Amino acid sequence: MRHPVKKVLAALAVTTAAAALTAVPAQAAGIPAFTIVVAPHGGDTLQHAQKLARTLSALADVHVELAGGTYRLNAPLKFTGEDSGRNGHTITWQARPGQTPVLSGGQSVTGWKLHDPAANIFVADVPKGADSRQLYIDGASAPRAAITIARTDVQVTGTGLTIVNPALNYLASLPAQNRIEVESQNSFTDRYAPVQSISGSTITMQQPAWNNNNWGYDTLARPFAGGTLLLENSYAFLQAGQWYLDPAAGKLYYKAAPGQSPAGADVELPRLTSLLQVGGTYDRPVRNLAFRGLSFEHTTWLQPGTSIGYADQQSGAFLASAFPQPADFLTSCQIGCPQFEAARNSWHQVPAAVQVSAADTISFEGNTFAHLGQVALGIGNDANAHASGVGLGASGITVRRNTFTDDAGSGIVAGGVQPDAHHPSNPAMITKNVTITDNLVTNVARDYKDMAGILSTYVTHAVIEHNEVSDLAYDGIDVGWGWGANDPGGSQDYRNRGLYAYQPVYTAPTTLKDTVVRYNLVHGTKKVFNDGGSIYNLSANPGAVIDRNYIYDNHTTVGLYLDEGSRYVSLSGNVIQDAGVWAFTNASGTNNTNDNTFSGNWYNTGATQVATGAPHNNVLNDNVKITDGSWPPAAQDVMRNAGISPTHP
Helix, strand or coil: CCCHHHHHHHHHCCCCCCEEEEEEECCCCCCEEEEEEECCCCCCHHHHHHHHHHHHCCCCCEEEEECCEEEECCCCEEECHHHCCCCCCCEEEEECCCCCEEEECEEECCCCEEEECCCCEEEEECCCCCCCCCEEECCEEECECEEEECHHHEEECCCEEEECCHHHHHHHHCCCHHHCEEEEECCCCEEEEEEEEEECCEEEECCCHHHHCCCCCCCCCCCECECCEEEECCHHHCCCCCEEEECCCCEEEEECCCCCCCCCCCEEEECECCCEEEECCCCCCEEEEEEECCEEECECCCHHHCCCCEEEEECCEEECCCCCCCCCHHHHCCCCCHHHHCCHHHCEECCEEEEEECEEEEEEECCEEECCCCEEEEECCCHHHCCCCCCCCEEEEEEECCEEECCCCCCEEECCCCHHHHCCCCHHHCCEEEEEECCEEECCCCCCCCCCCEEECCCEEEEEECCEEECCCCCCEEEECCCCCCCCCCCHHHHHHCHHHCCCCCCCCCCCECCEEECCEEECCCCCCCCCEEEEEECEEEEEEEECCEEECCCCCEEEEECCCCEEEEEECCEEECCCEEEEECCCCCCCCECCEEECCEECCCEEECCECCCCCEEEECCEECCCCCCCHHHHHHHHHCCCCCCCC
């Protein structure tokens, strides 16, 4: 009888230009492991490798090794239950030793010509219809054409803006007016709304983006603490280092600095909106996959430029459809209103370039997630953020020693925000046991600045430790969701606001519990927004531990922030340096921000704003203010050991 392995090899006829297959003895006697070697040519090489791996994984572990080079994808790689490692085996997609494979959703742009010598504007041909909100030049994102205007230059109306400053009257003469966007950077939201048309001094905006951006909290019309207002995406706005894309004509424009040119530069125009989609079903999740040493690069996300816009609510959650509003919403619904509460359970999440849902035992190790036009890695988000159409349900996910940089949205988002995330209708929907450790998350959320470096929402036992999170407009590490409204017994605040006319008052706890945020190095946060915290918790989180983290350079904002409904959180042994408020509880008598403990923390500046005593019962115990700049040995130990741990041989 023929050996089953030899029979499979013969049947597959695997030695092709697309993929080469070798059988290598594994550690266990008599059990082979397989290596599939792929090169960045041959069109569908990755798909060939995927088919081979499906068959071989029933027999042994499979290593799909990608040789160095750029793999320009025509469509995202999709992994379903069929792609699982079977019979306890694992399929690992990895770089060949010493090589760097890049999975790219972009195309190289060449053939630059001088278009306007006086302004040093260059032009290159791209496929007609190609659209993108991002462009990457020599390994870094380049800003779109944009100008900053004063909020007093315009007046907000129910249908758009009225130009008050005559210097902006030229806007009515611009072509492609429906591609122009307004961006409003507020206190904790970053909002985008596209123009419909401009006539005289009247700017009419596309709907429902305009209405959705102008009701609720921290709105475009009335940001809580002001903030920058910009007009974006018109050739007329081009400044040095910026670009503009005309999809109808298939032309890409770039304004170079004096004496410079894009000719010879590596210019990448994203074409795909995701690169990797790992998604099974609740009955048949994807299992036993690993991704190591790969680079994921060059994607975009187009929805903010559509009539939906980006009606941001907080950290990447946004309104994605029209909702009934009061006629006077510009006055009656600027700090919430009952009709706004009706929309809360429909908020969407920003989709990720790499998506994982309905999956078990998936790992990402030593990868680079760079130059991506949205969230880099999404783990068990709501269904609306997954191309598979199946959300949540991610279990046993490990994210270790990866780099996240130069991305438009968060580095990592785990968990969902809709009802099935916090009170799942199927237990298989629970996102749980997510480990995020020893990652570098830096300079992300560049375009959607409201997003944290790492966000974990309704997740059971998320472990976030030994990461370095830095250089952010908003928060470093955010945990939780829901403002306490979905916790047992609900929130009096949300009774008053009218939420429970649209959802039940739950009696069972949410899926959020047992979070560990430990030994993280968080710095360079809050560069744009004043609200939020370097490390932040929202809603009840039984068993949560936030300890031995080192926070500095947060632009004198809040270090440790417990927002509405935070309960049962222990914060100990943290070092907070140069904060404006080192510890904060957003507590009132009606929002259940109660029963938390701050103990044994060190800080050198900043107020203590923690509500203690009844009814809050928050505890401050043995926290030490350092006044002479001399941190004690125990604090120095935290400072020394926070962040990415050393590699071991």
